[in-house]
Amino acid sequence: MATATCTAFHGVLEGTGERVGQRALLERVGFLAQLSRELTGVLVAARWGEDSLDVLSAGLDERGEGLPSKGWMAMRRLNWPQTLTPPAGVYVPDRVRRGAEEYAARTLRLALHRRSIVAAVLAAWPADPSRRTDAEWTALRALLPAQVSGAEIRNRTRQIRRFMAGHGRLPAGLCALEGPPQVAPQVLLAAMDRQQVTLARVDAATARLRVRLPLRAAPATGRDWAWHVIDIRLPGTIAPDALLHTPTLRPTPSGRIAVDLPHSRPAPATRASGHQVALGFDWGVNTLLTGVLGRLTGRGPTRRVVTDGRPLIFDATVISAALHRLRGVREHLAVKRERCQALADGLGSPHLAWGEHLDRAQMLEAGHRRVCARIRRLNTALAWAAARWAVDQAVALGASVIYLEDLATLEARGHRKANARLSGQVRGTVAEAMRHLAAKAQIAVVTVPARGTSKLCPGCLGNLTHHPAPDRLAERGWKWAHCAGCHLSMDRDHAAARRIISRGLLAQAHTTTERATGARSIRTTVEGTVALVRRPKKATRHLRRLRRAETAPPRPRGPKATPGKGHPTPSRPSGTRHRGARRGDGQPAPGSHTSRRMPDVRTVPATAPASGAVQRPAGHDTTTPAVFGPVPGHGVPAPHRIEEDPLRSGRMRLSHRTCRRRTRAAERTGFHHLHATEVHPLTPRFGPPDGDRRRPRRARKAWNPQAHTEF
Structure with a gap:
């Protein structure tokens, strides 16, 4: 219904x-x-x-x-x-x-x-x-x-x-x-x-x-x-x-x-007990729902809950921020409305300003109603989106039951900001929407006691201490939990979700159904540990190649029998496997192969005219001999790609073919892979429209005298 x-x-x-x-x-x-x-x-x-x-x-x-x-x-x-x-x-x-x-x-x-x-x-x-x-x-x-x-x-x-x-x-x-x-x-x-x-x-x-x-x-x-x-x-x-x-x-x-x-x-009726695979969700402030998948294994006293350790997160940070802002606007309008109404009541109808204050109070009341309607719409959309996401996760993972914290026992304590954000969430609407959507998919929704779910460790039931998160070491340790006994370190909501799914699966025999609404709940707390079982590693390309090599018959030794190949590939000289052999002056040795891999040490000196108009880029060293040859991934052309600009004799013009990395940000700033060479002084790629119609059109449009300097 x-x-x-x-x-x-x-x-x-x-x-x-x-x-x-x-x-x-x-x-x-x-x-x-x-x-x-x-x-x-x-x-x-x-x-x-x-x-x-x-x-x-x-x-x-x-x-x-x-x-x-x-x-x-x-x-x-x-x-x-x-x-x-x-x-x-x-x-x-x-x-x-x-x-x-x-x-x-x-x-x-x-x-x-x-x-x-x-x-x-x-x-x-x-x-x-x-x-x-x-x-x-x-x-x-x-x-x-x-x-x-x-x-x-x-x-x-x-x-x-x-x-x-x-x-x-x-x-x-x-x-x-x-x-x-x-x-x-x-x-x-x-x-x-x-x-x-x-x-x-x-x-x-x-x-x-x-x-x-x-x-x-x-x-x-x-x-x-x-x-x-x-x-x-x-x-x-x-x-x-x-x-x-x-x-x-x-x-x-x-x-x-x-x-x-x-x-x-x-809709077919769902069973109250007998579940083996379940999803447990914990409520949060910004992260509205944090879930984990659990499986019940063993029988009798040896029963335990295992999980793969992967968290399922429904992050509503953006919507929560918008709702928090709208609640502030609503309170501000309510205060101004009450103030104008009090002024109108104090002045009385014969006063000249009475009607003005009354009209302003009515205008503020209309704005207050619009903001309240906006908050209700956002809350409803957020609740149904979270419920649909949770049910879809349960269907995809093969879970037959969803365990939630008991909303009646969940209370917000601590800072005022967190209280307002937690109390303003639509947890009741999310639970009702989840029950409605899960009934269509033959999935039961059961609530478990929420007291103490974030206090004990799900692995050893030891006390959890709160530490700063690894990515936010400067903040207070409220979001991240650490166990000194089993050295468990994870997100606090993730640990609480493991406790919730453990309480649900181990105490599912105590599930009660409310006669009026049909809502199911567990009021008996049964504590148990949650074991972590790693997921099987996905077969990568290298792993599949190794498996094929193990099952394939051994190949005969000798040169590769490739059609059209008359002789085996000759071996390289010693020391030239990863880079081409070079002489003492930096030139490639005769007969050596030029490596495509970037060398260990790369130094490109910056040479400037005698006037000193060009500054040397930071980090370049002029004491080390220059490395000749093209630098991979940059705009330094190879010797066979040098192009002379007829309008600027003695200078080199970079082309689209010589630079492999072109970005709009570089074109706007003018620093488009500028590198100096020892032979040819550098000419900027982008310059003022001085009549050179062969330059790219976007280069003429992108010219800015304050951001570019002609050498």
């Missing part, structure tokens, strides 16, 4: 065929959403009390029968909507009331989880709320429901402490601690039947929605309600064989109609 958000742009009146534009359709959907919001708010406020929440928590009606799962049916079984009356003079169909009752029932049922946490914290209220003892934590954990994080406990504790500071006593429960929840303007069409809404699929990319909408803000009779036919363009994420369900309509602040369309596809 997944939900795709589509957009409705226009509609058609079913009876008359009149086209309804986007603006008119947005107004009519807004009328229905506002009416549903008012009805839901009245019903939630009327039933916001400990007695009503006790009845919903018990799940029994007045006759002792179980309440149905549908919210609107449970509300009517309890006779709670009797107090729900629409505004005077407004006609509301029964299906619209049913949608409001469903929305109210869902809101009240969501409050039951918060109520259980508050009740447990109040029952085990410590002597010092700022610091609980081990005994107090044990008593609190025994009263709390399953999968409650430490962050939720601290938030509820702070909320109760603020209440005590203001009232001088403990609150009686959640209803005394909080007011009625706020509801959003939206229409739950899933609670309505065919008398109010129908949905049909036209083709693979289009769905047709028929819904009765009010023609005015306060419809007085049934004639003020009309059927509207809305064609919805389906995104590519909805498969052609997916089953569409009744959507939810809501107007957006940007002036569009959002259609939250649920769709489902049959």
Whole structure:
């Protein structure tokens, strides 16, 4: 099951065929959403009390029968909507009331989880709320429901402490601690039947929605309600064989109609245990996900986890930096907006500057909404990209399960900057997206306890000490981990990923499945070491040649029998295998072969005219005799390639053929492999356009008097 958000742009009146534009359709959907919001708010406020929440928590009606799962049916079984009356003079169909009752029932049922946490914290209220003892934590954990994080406990504790500071006593429960929840303007069409809404699929990319909408803000009779036919363009994420369900309509602040369309596809069930190959991922700050592949070997007490040691990294540094910058802009706009609003409230309406401050506050509020929308879009894109990458890695490596850190127990501590960046990440969205995508590939996603994964060594379970990374020795040692026992040295997130996969594979027999959501988790910690098994080395060309030589039959000794070759290759003289033999003056010896390999010592002297206009390049030595002959890879021409410039007698002109390295940067600067020779004074390749039309065109364009010097 997944939900795709589509957009409705226009509609058609079913009876008359009149086209309804986007603006008119947005107004009519807004009328229905506002009416549903008012009805839901009245019903939630009327039933916001400990007695009503006790009845919903018990799940029994007045006759002792179980309440149905549908919210609107449970509300009517309890006779709670009797107090729900629409505004005077407004006609509301029964299906619209049913949608409001469903929305109210869902809101009240969501409050039951918060109520259980508050009740447990109040029952085990410590002597010092700022610091609980081990005994107090044990008593609190025994009263709390399953999968409650430490962050939720601290938030509820702070909320109760603020209440005590203001009232001088403990609150009686959640209803005394909080007011009625706020509801959003939206229409739950899933609670309505065919008398109010129908949905049909036209083709693979289009769905047709028929819904009765009010023609005015306060419809007085049934004639003020009309059927509207809305064609919805389906995104590519909805498969052609997916089953569409009744959507939810809501107007957006940007002036569009959002259609939250649920769709489902049959997926095979994944197994909870019995996995042999798995992927383990660790959460990070810049590196959002760091994973490692593990395999379970052995049986019984000899079981162990082996890995190839290769890290899998999803680096989101660029997106994290953009999100961090946008969060700073959002906070800045919020501060300026509150300041302008405070100035406007302090001056009052008669003051001349009141309207100016109010307009500025509204402008800042619009900018704040745009930045928030940008952050949400980036977070969603980042979450789904990370989830898709993780599932693709699991499919490619043949893993049947993915182990993640338990998000409920992961908390950001330490520096403020790291706290903000870690808390701003969308880890929950990544986990949900990963579960959704992995279900299609028949891969299970299981969470393991996160406490202590970065503390112990995955190889010997010794304490890890933090050192500066090898490539960042000047920074603090937070990212790199080192073990003094087994001398393990690696990235901290990589070591934590090994611990995570060890906890998952060794404790997979303790996997539990949540009945409501189907999420799997492991709450039992089983420690074990992770052995490193090197991957087989890839067969290189040299290794393949050696293997062929071992398997091939021995060749007969003697000269190589090559067609057209009448005699064997003569051996070289002693000492001339790697370079040509030279005489004492530096010239090649007669009969020796010129080597193509660069000589050990190469000295090219820089000779200049008598005027001294040319400086000697740094590093050249004039005391060592010059080495004659071409220098590989440079622009010094060979003796048979010397070309005389007819316009500059006695000087040599370099050509395209003599220089093998030509770059645009060298052409811009003018220093294009400038080398001096002993015989010919040097002429720069690029110079001013002095009438030499045979020079390259780009050389004339690249001339800059400040960057070039004519010799």
